[in-house]
Amino acid sequence: DAKTTQPNSMESNEEEPVHLPCNHSTISGTDYIHWYRQLPSQGPEYVIHGLTSNVNNRMASLAIAEDRKSSTLILHRATLRDAAVYYCIPSSGNTPLVFGKGTRLSVIA
Amino acid sequence: EADIYQTPRYLVIGTGKKITLECSQTMGHDKMYWYQQDPGMELHLIHYSYGVNSTEKGDLSSESTVSRIRTEHFPLTLESARPSHTSQYLCASSELKNQETQYFGPGTRLLVL
Numbered sequence: 001d002a003k004t005t006q007p008n009s010m011e012s013n014e015e016e017p018v019h020l021p022c023n024h025s026t027i028s029g030t031d032y033i034h035w036y037r038q039l040p041s042q043g044p045e046y047v048i049h050g051l052t053s054n055v056n057n058r059m060a061s062l063a064i065a066e067d068r069k070s071s072t073l074i075l076h077r078a079t080l081r082d083a084a085v086y087y088c089i090p091s092s093g094n095t096p097l098v099f100g101k102g103t104r105l106s107v108i109a
Numbered sequence: 110e111a112d113i114y115q116t117p118r119y120l121v122i123g124t125g126k127k128i129t130l131e132c133s134q135t136m137g138h139d140k141m142y143w144y145q146q147d148p149g150m151e152l153h154l155i156h157y158s159y160g161v162n163s164t165e166k167g168d169l170s171s172e173s174t175v176s177r178i179r180t181e182h183f184p185l186t187l188e189s190a191r192p193s194h195t196s197q198y199l200c201a202s203s204e205l206k207n208q209e210t211q212y213f214g215p216g217t218r219l220l221v222l
Contacts, residue, residue, distance in 0.1 A: 032208050043199045043213030044152070093207025096142050096167070099152040 002027040002090040009104040012078045020073040020103055022088030027068055031092050035062065035073050036099070037084040044087065044099070047073065083107045112136055115200050115214035122190055123222050130185045130217045132200030138212075139205040141183040145169060146197045146216075158183055159205070190221045 005023040012018040024033065034049040048055055048062045050071075055062040061074040075082055087102040113134040122128055132141065139160045144152040144167075154167030158177040172194070173187050183202075187194055200214040 034208075036211075043201070043216050044211075045213065046210040049208065049210075091208070093209075096140075096154050096157050097211055098154070098168070099144070101151055 002031055004088050004090065004100050006086075006088055006100065006103045008101065009106065011106045011108060012075075014080060014107055014109050015077050018075040018078045018082070018105065020075070020086050020088075020105065021070065022072070023070045024088065024090045025069040027090045028092065029068075031090040033062070033064060033068075033071050034089040034091055034097065035060070036087045036089065036097075037082075038087070038102070039081075039084045047086070078105075078107045080107050080109060113200065113202055113212050113214040115198075115217050117217060118215060119218045119220075121220045121222065124189075124191055126190050128187050128190050128219070130198050130200075130219070132183045132185070132214060133181050134183075134202040134212070134214075135181060136202065136204075136212070137180065138202035139180065140203045140209075141177065142201040142203075142211065143167070143173075143175060143183070143185050144199040144201065145171065146199060148197070152199065156185065190219075192221045195219060195221050 002024045035047040036044040038044040050062045063072045085102040085104050116131045141158045143156040145155050146152045153169035155171040156175040158164045197216050197218050199216045201211045203209040203211045
């Protein structure tokens, strides 16, 4: 599995956009990039995933660098409910997801 | 909304007891997983299954065992609980196809005294 590097923590003001970066320089050509988040006292939940093109859904946007060695999860307007640990996970799909330390996002009212 | 359930949600038990943590899903998913997570720490995969009668050990060595006799059910058993087993145990499931979303249960918080 590709190694990932994410900031340990980030802070955002409520209703501001948040850009969560992830470096995955050893990603293979067929690995998708998955993002999950874990709210306090809950199991992780799926946020978004993509291969090469930028992706959008109701929760977030995923911007993938052209060389695929990094990606950015974008929350367009952070709310207090978005405070969580965000995990960036490259995956071939052939093996279970491997969760790293992630980025702990704090949202300030 | 994911239909994956774990019982009990919280368990306090004495050393040496045998315990079984239950995990069930109603989505017909072939793949199921058990992760262990200490407070504020990473999730570690301890067991997974890609279908009935198929089980594999994960990346983190665990003294627990699992079984997969029915598609919807993936229980985890500790034959003799110890304080070092105190942790949160999270169950997840996904479809058999690659790159499918993993859905997680709410977790079981285990405290062994």
